[in-house]
Amino acid sequence: MQKMPAWAEVVLVPLISLILAALISAIVILAIGENPWTALKLMVDGALGSTYGWGYTLYYATNFVFTGLAVAVAYHARLFNIGGEGQAALGGLGVALVCLYIPWPHWSLALIGATAGAAIAGAAWAAIPAFLQAKRGSHIVITTIMFNFIAAAFLNYLLVGPLKPTGSMDPATAGFPQTTFLPTFQDMFSFGETVLFRGTPANVTFFVAVAACVLVWLIIWRTRLGYEIRAFGHSQPAARYAGIGPTWIIMITMLMSGGLAGLMAINNVMGEAERLILNSVEGAGFIGIAVALMGRSHPFGVLLAAILFGFLYQGGAELAFWTTIPRELIVVIQALVILFTGALDNMVRMPLEAIFGRLSRPPKPDRRSAQSEPSA
């Protein structure tokens, strides 16, 4: 079957999936007696219609960029890292230790230190499943998801016990010192009397996330290591025959993946909460899977998909504030988008491929799979 043109692959498939998800969501909203058009307007206005909305949308998006990149990088070596949740939680621990126990003179230095702490902690958490996969063949899907639970229990222990200040009820660390507070968009972009991004948590980490996208793109498509990772992903025996060591590739890919997931913590732990709380990741590790799927494991796609999910989160919050739509239904709407863009991808793709195949010249017997990446 003829391959679709690149624009259809990158734009048309996600767009149609989104429209389908929106239609079903509209039916759901209608069924509970609310007006879907008002709801949509409220979501768009609330998430994209003001700097306030963008401040939240981009904050959530920053989280999802990191976890999305984590899944994407691993996926290039056909490793399915669904341990982003645990790796990001451990990243939070790394950030908390760095911020609490090192007296930083300035936030910029603290940011560098926290970035290192988050990446190292996240990577270390991914290293164990990676080692088990590389040396013992324990399936990475099973081990990473189990490590999520171990991470949650470990953080529970630390936050209820050693890291909690005496007398505090909250299972959380003490607040970080003032010098580690990252500048928010409000600090950066407000001028004179005009306060933009008022009170929103979006912070300088967003630019770290964009930089991470560029870095991942460079590594995957512009370095020898990236080539080896992709070669390994396409065919393990061929890669081995070409002299690429599987142990090395699995380890290095998972370390990068875990490190990226861990980096999320500089946004939510250091940038927003300014202390480490229980369950700080709040499912962003799993959203990362949907983001990577929708972004076709390409950093630019991941960035766009992350912003979309940021929109859904912030728009969902606005729905909760100003309508009587219960929060459970907002989760349903978010889930529908994940379902259509992630799980039901082929439902849209296959008919589209058929249409494009018929539109172009009579198909040549081309056996290339539809799974190849978009050209970078």
Place this chain on the structure above:
Amino acid sequence: MTFMKTLLGATATLAMTAGAALADPAVIFDLGGKFDKSFNESSFTGAQRWAEETGGTFAEVELQSDAQREQAIRRFAEAGYNPVIMAGFSNQTALETAAPDYPDTTFVIIDAVVDQPNVRSVVFDEHEGSYLVGVMAAMASETGTVGFIGGMDIPLIRKFGCGYAQGVMDTNPDATVVANMTGTTPAAWNDPVRGSELTQAQISQGADVVFAAAGGTGVGVLQTAADEEILSIGVDSNQNYLHPGLVLTSMLKRVDNAVYDAMMAGPEVETGVNVMGVANGGVGVAIDENNESLVTDEMMAAVEEAIAGIEDGSIEVHDYMSDESCPAISF
């Protein structure tokens, strides 16, 4: 600049449409959701009572994530809702940050103290209420062993347990208090199965009255106690009706009253720290037709004596949170 204008314009429009609801109160429910059969539900009940009595309306939101705490406070304050009420100590940090930005809005926080001129902090003397049910438990127990089942192991719950144990020991110095916590994570607030197991374990240790201060977990404690035909004590709201004749009483923590009072007073609600104790009806024991048969006259007299003692200071109930220790029991 036109893009900027559009953005600002959009914010202004939104603010105006939302401003229609001027000076209505707003309630923020915590992550547990407003029907958690415990704390949040109690504040919902208070808000609902206000709405029914006055015909007023209030805005509400159930939080979905921690990042939304400050967002919800700011959104409601910006839209002109006043007072903005939130239950739960988890909102403390967010309110400390946001409250100074909205000097014209009054905020009410329950179970935490936020030291800002426009914040009313409502705290409860849970140890005093627990002391009262401890007195009743000691008198109702035939084996001389009573149980305490806490939810998540945090200082607040130890405060319940400590006051309870002191009430028991003051009434019957030979009594034994068995205390267990359901867990160390927020999941411990909603684990009735574990609550049931702990009740079984305490029964096998001889307990014949158990006090559950464990949110949704308490439902399992009360159920098992009823199944095994021992007495139980409910918490927060009046849970006597759950198993008539088998729930000795409930330690009332009138979160609903705190919310109701704040809504009644409106934007002019008095700020500062508001302590709800035995004296002003913030905590107490629940007596109704479901437990009349269980409460003897001596019990009633002892409780009233204890209330009088707490009020005039002759009985000093130890507050676990004042020094993180408890003379009556070790956890």
